[in-house]
Amino acid sequence: MRRQTKERVIQGIFFSCASLSIIALGLIMYFLVTEALPTFTGFDAMGEHHSGVSFIDFIFGDRWMPVSENPRWGILPLIMGSVWVTLISSAIAIPLGIMTAVYLAEIAPPKVREIVKPMVELLASLPSVVIGFFGLAVVAPIMLEIFNIRFGVNMLNASIMLAFMAVPTITSIAEDAIHSVPDELKEGSLALGATHFETIRRVILPASLSGLSTAVILGMSRSIGETMVVLMVAGGAPRIPQTIFDPVRPMPASIAAEMGETSFGLEMHYFALFAIAMVLFLITFMFNLLADHIAHKYKQVGSATL
Incomplete structure (x- = not known):
């Protein structure tokens, strides 16, 4: 009887800990909605009237000028800045991260792995302000000299810095996913006459698709929510970019700079x-839902392939 009581107590403790995450998420959502609604309704929590803006104009408006004599509240340039910076950084970080993980897990000699892996993990521990300062002081002058452009702090600079931040996350999780593939699958493929690279391409990668997709998701999530790097090296211009060398202001940077x-x-x-x-x-919530669906789909595809 005492054992059943102890198990129930432990179960209740774990349930309470799990519930705290849901409660915290609900409170954050409630706080955001409460503070954001006056933007569209025109009234604050005290009932005082303010000039509101429609949701459509807010999302699709192409001017963000909150402190001018005739304020404009369109955040489309901020959304586009976040989207493009995230996409470009992902295009850089995903191939680098996954190929690095494959190299460390399947190709690199033990001595090389002992040197490279700590260096990759050290890159993950760097503060974002340090990476932002590197982009501001080193990468920006190089871009000005090589491309002969007006702004060294721009969308490409921010994307490269965000890629540096996402690569360690993608590499670490992807390497764990590759290591989780049973040795029997690798040995069976090699025994049937497949080369090492054919085994990696046709057996190991399909079997670890679920873990690889999780690595990509977490890497992209870090890029879309990062604040300090884009605040320092994205240029801070709230306008829709025309080229990768245009300065932009993603949404996190706007909140941090203007609050x-x-x-x-x-x-x-x-x-x-x-x-x-x-x-x-x-956007982040919908992205995570989509990513979770893709992860489960890839898991089923990997299982069917095997």
Whole structure:
């Protein structure tokens, strides 16, 4: 009887810990929605009237000018900045991260692995402000000299720095996924006459697709939510980019740069920043749902392939 009681207590403790995450997520969502609604309704929590903006104009408006005489509240340039920076950084980080993971897990000699893996993990431990400073002080002058452009802090610079931050995450998780493939599958493939690279391409990678997709998801999630790097090296221009060398201002950078300039709960600018945070939260939430669906799909595809 005492054993059953102890198990119930332990089960209740674990259930409470799991519930805390859900409760925290719900409270964050409630706070964001409460602070963002006055942007669209025109009234704050105290019932005082403010000039609101429609949701369509807010999302698809192409001007973000919150402190001008005639304020404009369109965040399409901020959304496009976040999307393009994330896509370009992912295009750089995903191949590098996965190929590095394959090399460390299947190809590299033990001595090389002992040197390379700690260096990759050390890169993950670097503070984002250090990476941002590197992009500002080193990469920006190099871009100015090589490409003969007007701005060294731009979308490409921010994407490269975000890729540096995402590669260790992708590499670490992808390597664990590759190591989780049973040795019997590798040995069976080699025994049937397949080469090492054919085994990697046709057996190991399909068997670890679920873990690889998780690695890609977490790497992209870090890119889309990063603040300090894009604040320092993206250029800070709230406009829709035309080329990869244009300065941009992603949504996290706008929130970080402008929140300190607003009056708490007293003006439209304050509520609009929370509306940006709500949009960023929804985009991230939808992205994670889609990514979870893709991860399960890849898991089924990998199992069927084997």
